[in-house]
Every structure is written in C-alpha cells, then in structure tokens.
Amino acid sequence: MYGSPALPPDFVSLPQVNPDAPKGGEIRLAMPGSFDTLNPFMTSGQPVQGVTPLVVETLMGRNYDEPFSLYGLLAESVETDAARSYAEFTLREQARFSDGSPVTVEDVIWSFELLGTSGNPRYHAAWKKVARTEVTGPRSLRFIFTAPDRELPLILGLRPVLKKAQWQGRDFEASGFEPLTGSGPYVIERVEPGTQISYRRNPDWWGKDLAFNRGQWNFDEIRYDYFANPQAIFEAFKAGHISSYRELNPVKWATNYDFPAVSRGDVVLSEIVHHRPSGIEGFVFNTRNPLFADWRVREALIASFHFEFISQVMNGGVQPRIASYFSNSPLGMAPGTPASGLERTLLAPFADDLIPGTLEGYALPVAKDGRAWQRNLRQAAKLLEQAGWLVDDQGVLRNAQGAPFRFEILLTTGQDELGAIAAIWVEALKALGVQAEVMVIDAAQMRERTKAYDFDVTHYIRGLSLSPGTEQKLYWHSSGVNIPGSGNWMGIDQPAADAMIAELLSAADPARFNAAVRALDRVLTAGRYVLPIWYSDRARLAHKKQLKFPAKIPLYGDWLGFQPDTWWYQEE
Template sequence: MLALAMAVLLVSAAWAEQKIIKSHGISTFGELKYPADFAHLDYVNPDAPKGGEMSMSWTGSFDSMNPYSIKGRSGLLADSAFESLLTGTADEIGASYGLLAESIEYPKDRSWVIFNIRDIAKFSDGTPVTSEDVVFSYETFLSKGLSSFRVQLAKMVESAEILSPKQVKFVFKEDFPKRDIIEAVGGLPIFSKKDFETTGRNFEDSFMEPMVGSGAYVLERVDVGKTLVYRYNPDYWGADLPINKGSNNFATIRIEYYGDSTAAFEGFKGGTFAFRNEISSKIWATGYDFPAVKSGEVVTDALEHGNKTTGQAFIFNLRREKFQDPRVREAIGLMFNFEWSNQTLFYGLYDRITSFWGNSKLEAVGRPSAEELAILEPLADILPAGVLDAEPVSPFVSSSRQLDRKAMRRASALLDQAGWPVGSDGMRRNAKGQMLRVEFLNDSQSFDRLIDPFVENLKKLGLDALHTRIDNAQMKLRESPPQYDFDIVTGHLQTDYVPGTGLRQYFGTESADNSAFNKMGLKSEAVDKLIDVVLAANTQAEMTTAVKALDRVLRAEKIWIPQWAKNTHTVAYYDMYEHPDPLPPYALGNLDFWWYNAEKAAALKASGTMK
C-alpha cells in the first residue's frame, strides 16, 4: 500500500513539473510588469491624437526594399512592415508580450511553445495571418536568411508544426539553452506566404517592390535613393490592442535622404523636414542659432535616457595578418586621442566607451569577483593575459595635446616587441620588409575631422596610414562577406541586456568568415566558451556574472578602439510634435509614441517656417 502511495506521489510530481503555462507574455527572469488585462503601456499617451506627418532625414542612399538581404542597401524602416508573434516594451528588460499571438503555452522547462495567433491578425492586403505563414517565415529564415543567423536558428529549433490555422508549435533542441528561446522565436518577422507565391520573389535578392507585412504602415511613395514615404494603414488590424494604444500616431512618416549630414542640416533649417536626432556634436554646439530656434519655432532639447552604450568603435579586420598580434592593435589604439578629440572636436559632449555593456549593471568593473573567477579560472590556459588578476582593459587616458607623447612611447615599444621596428626612413617594417600599412575606410563626411588627426598620429609613429573616403554602396560591398576588404572601419558591436544567440553572430568563431555582424572576424576559444556560459545562465544573477566575465575577455582581446557615447538624446524639431514626459528609459520613440499637434503645425505653415 505504501509503495502504491509513493508511486502516485511520484506521478503527481511529474505532472506538476510539466504543468503547462498559458500566458499573454513571457519574461526571461522574474514576472511581467503588465498583467493580462492591462489597458495600455505606462509610458504612452493613450489619448494621443492621430494624424499629421513625422518627417526626418537619413544620409547616404538606398536601392532596395528588402531589409533581410546582404545585396543592396535597403531603405530606412523597410523592416517596419513586419510584425512578430511577440514584442517588447521600452520600459522593461527581458519581457515580451503577445502581438500577432494572443497567447502562448509552454512547459516550465520551455522545451516547446505553442503560439495562439489572434483571429483578427491580418496582412496589409487583407489576408489573415495564419500558422502557415509563421512556419513559412521560419523556414525562409532557416534556408535563405543571413548565414550567421541561419546557423543559430538551426541550432535552436527541432521542429515547427502547424496544429491548426491559428496555432503553431515550436519544439526546441534538447541541448540548446532554453532561457530566452521562446522570445527569440517569437521575435521572428512574419511574412505572407501568399505574397511570395504570387510574386515568385527570392528572399535573398535585392528588390524595390516591398514584401507584404502586417504592420501599421505601408510604403506609399518611393523616389529611389532620395525619398521614402510610409502611410498609416487605416485598416490596420492591431490598432485597438492594448500593446499599441498611444502608438502609431502619425498619418505618414517621410524620410529624406541626403549625401551628408551638413546637407541634411541645411534641409532641416530650410523646413524640408521637421525632426532631427542630432548626432554631430559640432552642429549641436554651434549650429542651432538660426532664426527659427531663436523664435522658438524650432525646439532643441537633451532628453535623458537609460540606454547602455552602443558599442560604436573602430573595428580591426583580424583576417589581416598584420592585425593578428594584439600588441599591434593596442599600439594603434593608443594613438587615438579621445580626450583631445572630445574637447577640440566634440565640445566636451561625449564620454568614452569602455565596455561592451557600458552604462549597465552588466559592465565588468574592478578585479574579478569570486563568482567571475569560478567561471574564468577553468579557462586560464586560453585567456588573454591579465584577465584573472587585473582590472578590465580600458582605453588609455590621453593628454590635451593631439599627439600624446606618453602614449606614443608606449605604442612604439609595443610595435618594436611585435617585430615592427622603425627604419632609417622613419617607417616601420617587419622582417619581410613590408611597411605597416593601415587604411581607415570611411563613408561619412562627419568622421573626416576625427579620422584625419588619428591618421596624422599614426604617421608620426612610423605607420603608412591613410584615410580612404568611399560612398555607401562601396562601403556595404567592401565591409560585408565574403569580401571583408578593409583594415579598419567604424561599426557597432551591439550587445543586449539579456544576451542571446546574437553573441555568436557578433563574436563567435563559427560566424567569423560568413557574418555581416562579426566584422572583425574574431576567433577566440575563450570567448566561445564564455558565450556558452552566458546562454546557459538560468537566473539574472548567473547571467550578470557570466556577462561580466565575457566583457573582461572581449576587452582583453583588443578587437576594437572604442569610440564615444552620451547619456541624452539631443533632438531638434519644429514645434508641432509632442511626447510623453518622462520618456521611457529604453527608447526615444519619435516614430512610435510621439504625436502631432495640428494647430501648431498650421501656425508654422502659415508663417512660412515649414514648407
């Protein structure tokens, strides 16, 4: 009798362990902020008026409306047509709520998930969003997506099964970490299978006819390389969802393309477009003194945010033999004088980026903690020097002179040790007689004033350094796979607050020779193993410790020369836009939850200020 009772208890415990959770969303760690019956997100104005136009600029050009192909350069916001089963918010980290999916069902171990698609969800052509479209989208990414993304997706998913027209089930690979796997699959853009069958388009091609999506905006007008206009779809299926209340407030969104930021600023001053997120410190410090600013018709503001730093940096191409030695990379980095640049060129507006997770709790600081050492010490034989017993690598702090003599002496010693001594002509050569040539590839006029002094410093160190300006199309071709035809470029080594498989795309060995994201071609056994530890973390505390350890090693690899960041959004706009106050910590939201004041706009047009 006792044995029977024990058996019943064991079976009951097993069933309890496999209890199926049904929810309106999912959080990687902890509880969701918003309950199932929430009316709207806290940071929006649910009564925001609808209508008007948000207009802004972009630099460069475009020749495609396919944002998922490495061929061509896609137009800005081309991906906004596509929604996903789940979506995040701007005031939470690691939380996803149902968008196309009304609810999800999954076991405690997250080994599978069922998405229940909303009955009202439909594409812009009026056809319903079905589980067949979801599986088609998944299989498209699996077979024709970006190669680095495709590899990670194949590792995650065992199968995708249509249970009914509005129900789809994903089963995950047994050995893949399950922490945020539901959010990852739930975040895939969903395409219309019918659209692909009707047009016969190839997902990997560059094309101008946009793919059919389910999003709130559709492409209304395109002047190739010059102008894009998106129009709010009056039949948008998701207009009344609580997750969308107070969002998608503009009738149209217009983007004007310019050859460079200076031309764009002149367009803004002339009233050609109305909103500018100012990224030029020089223009921000000296340019906003024109009449419309003085009269108050143009608002300038610095809006605080809580975002971590961007990972913007000069990136080395480690596929080049000359950059294999970290001493060479360190020496080159020493010759970038951020302090002089910030005071002389940036008007003191920026802070130096030091970490891949700067301005967040994930940034490594001080010497490794006992918890970090427990992760790092088993990898001691493959770690870069200093990781176990020193503070994390941080950029050299230079003097106020363009050429810092102390930095130059240190860089010179490193190059001597690395086998690049100075010859009688003042140039550094290796044992083969090859000069140490370093080319900065750049497609941005605003970076000229930054790169040129850097190049001057490197020349004084004995390098054959040069700055090559090219256009956007050439840049896309040269920095992307399979060419990788560059020495140093500016890029963004992006990271997340809850890092997932994107770590392998940006920093993993398997993506080094085929990824558009792993620009430097990093191949580090230590980094690969630490990425596995990060992905396997089951609690916020475990993940934080693992990310700090990874941050230390990435910084010690010296794969970048970190650039700069600021803790505010510096914006200027014609006084016809309004926004929630305060803004949420993780988004500016000018295209999302700002709104248009029709009376103010009419006054600006009547005065001739706006065109």
C-alpha cells in the first residue's frame, strides 16, 4: 500500500513460519452448529468451515506479519501506476486446479464478475469500481478502474479464483455438497452433511514449492467436527477427540484445565499475545431512535455501567477494557489526551460540529470501587437532567412530555454471558430511573431486525485490522444510515467520520494514513455510540502436545493465517 514490501524479491519464506516444518499428521478442529452447503460464496444457507482458505486460491496472499502488503500466489506479478488507476496481473504458468487443468485468464475474469454481481454481496462494492477488463496476454489481464483507488489492486488480489468449467450450466446459488475444484493446498476428502468435513493435503499441489508457501499447510489432514453446543466441544477435547480448543474465558482458563491429559503433559496450554486492534464490542445505541440521539444520554448510560465490577464477576478482571476502536495498536488514539499534530489538522475543519471530547480527549468513566461508581451515577444523573430528563416522585425518569425513559436490550438465544452482563446493567439503571429490559430472540429474527435497524440497544462487534480500508465506509459512513443491512448499526452521521474515511483511503504515505485512522478513532470513541466491554489481548489455546507452532508470533497473533496454516504435527 505504501512504499515497498518488507520482504526482498528473493525471500525464501515468510518470517512467521518454520520453513523446515515437517509434513504429515492431522489436526481436528471443532465448530458449533451445523452446515448445509460447501459453497461459501452464496447468499443462502450456512457454509462449511475451511473451503476458502484451504481449497480456493487467490491471486495474491497476505503476510500476517506485515500489514498492507501482498505477495504473489496465482499471480507471478502485478503492475499498477502511481495513481492506482488500474491493476494488471500475470498468472504463473504452473498454476493449476486440483484436477490438473490450468488456471486461466478466463477463470479469473469469470470468477471476479460472478462474485461481483451475484452471490455474497461482500464482493460487490469493489467490482462496481472496475470499469472494464482487458486481456493483455495469454496469462495476463488488466482491470481498469472507474477512478484511481489505492486499495483496489490489493482487494482484487485477494479475490478467490474459481474454475469456470465446473459451474457451466449450473446454478451458482444452489445449495449442495459437491466439492469445489480449487487451486489451493487441500482438496475435500470426506463430507458428512451438517456434522463433519475432512480436507486432505494435495501432494500434487502446484504451489507447494513457492517461497510464500514454504512452512505452511503442513498437516496431511485437516478435519472439522460440528457440535450442538460449546460445552460438548470442550468435553470432546478433554476426551481427546479434538486436537485444539480455544478458551475465550480467562476464568475458565485458570480453573478448568486441571484434567488428566493436562497433568500428564499430553495437552499443552499456550498463550498467544497479539498486537492487532481491539476492535469494538459491547452494547450499541441506535441513534436513529430519538432516545439516544443526545451524546449526553449515551454518556450517562455508559457511566452507569460498572465495568470494573462486572469484569471481575464475569472474567476475574483479567480482560482489558476496550478503550477505543483501534486500541492495542499503533493506530489507536491515546485516550484522554487532546488531539495534536496532523490529527488535529485533519479534524480542525469540523471543530464546531464535533462531539465534546473528540479534540479535547475522551476516556471512558472509571470506577475502581463502589464510591467511585456512585460518583459516576451522580454525574450520569446530571447529564440526563441537562438533556431534559428528570426523575418524578415515583422514581421514574421522564422527559418534559412525561414519557418514561424505557428501552429494550436485544440479544440472541445462546448469548448467556451477555445476558448476565445486561442483567447487571439493567439493575444499575434503576438507580437513574431508567426502565430497561432484556429481550432474547432467535438468530433469524436478530438478522432481520438488525438489518432493518429495528432495535434500541443490542450486542455489537466489529473486528478491525492493522490495514483498515474500504470496509470502514461500510461500518461508519453516513451513507449507511438509511440503507438496510449496512454495518452502521448505530446510525453514525458525522461529516468528520466521512472525511477521515476518505482521507485514510486516499493517503499516499504512512504518516498521513495513521493520522487519519487515529482521527477517525477519536470521532468514533468520543461519539459514545457503543458501551464497550472487554477484549482479549491474547489467545488461550489448549492443544495436543504433538501440535507445534513457530516461535515467532506475527503481529496479528492467533488471527487468520496462524492455525492451522503455520502449525505442524510432530511426535515428541
């Protein structure tokens, strides 16, 4: 994205792999629920895990130890101009699908157009920016963009390439269990619909000798078993049926891993620290509802949430709180500190309309003990009064028209921990005269209601990366306020947010890009759109002792590109 890639043209492997990792063995992983299709690119149904990273290949691949750089996979080269008005890819002559047929320019064009106009809509926005496609040689093609776009060559480089001939005369959207013919390191070996899938490493994989792939894709077999509930997964792991288990609760990590396999050393407990952004998770306020339109109201509701107490109850106080959308990374603003330098310069034109705290510095309310929390409640009451809400003789918070302050917290069946968190918050809100209740609905209803923004408050989570780009527009841009199904659940409508997104997308150097992201972080955080809870700054993985991973942990930690990609099987 900026400057040159970190690795030289003659690199022998990625920095976060063991280039000499042995091949062989298997890893069995678990998933909750079920699946009803092997096609992860369609809109309907529940796709199986693993097809995209294991079976289907892309033109280029990520180095997860280096944000915003891609290296050639199916493509041996990529060419673009300084303005990024086009991208030309040249395919490797040896690139093959698993059936031995070559990956052609025609396959690439057909795949990109198909995914850009049908199937899952996550690919549609980028394709709309492609004005036309030109075949420039027997193995090369050029995408000409509707306007210069610095990120679009990278986005296209990560698009999956499918085999056109497999889909001729067939409905791409039809659910089914026919394996995709891909050009990736694995092929689908066995499928038990809804319950199990097994991938076998392709010994004839065309890409096995590429420097980019050295030390990756080491297991002979990767298998996913599906279970009805998370507790069944943990019990299966304890019994030795599953190879690796990811523990999300630090309290359970400290108390539930004393079973015999751990004591014998047959199961190893590994903590993987990462440096990726925290992202945002918590309870989102729908500002389309006039009840939450005033930032003072949102701040009061956040102040009533006794984070320190709830964190201690739920996870032993181990998990750090989300301080901002990009906290835990160099892209995050410094909470409580005023904007300075280029950040301030970028935000200055919007100063009169910014929510208080954006420029001056905003930090979440802290209450290390009950007395501090009571102070927060008193401050919350003052803010509500300033916003036009007063408590009546019956202890009910009402506005000037006499309407009570009442809202619903919408959760999905199975979100038991979030339900417990919400219940504590509901009790705290009573001290302010606020009437809140938790409503639990099924997943299908939740999808429909959030798509239509038919909620007051609900659980919200957005994972963010060290290379934020076009997806930021989908999450926070004002264009999504009235469009059903956008990521802008909170209804952010701030010119400053729109401008910072445009700035980060057009920035030509890292300093300006970083400043734009930090400025956006300020706008989002000071907006008080989400009552944030905690994040994990490390993964907690319990796994069989025969499963090994490289000593060097990438910036992204345990995220994509780690397990099973760089792990291997080795007997003691």
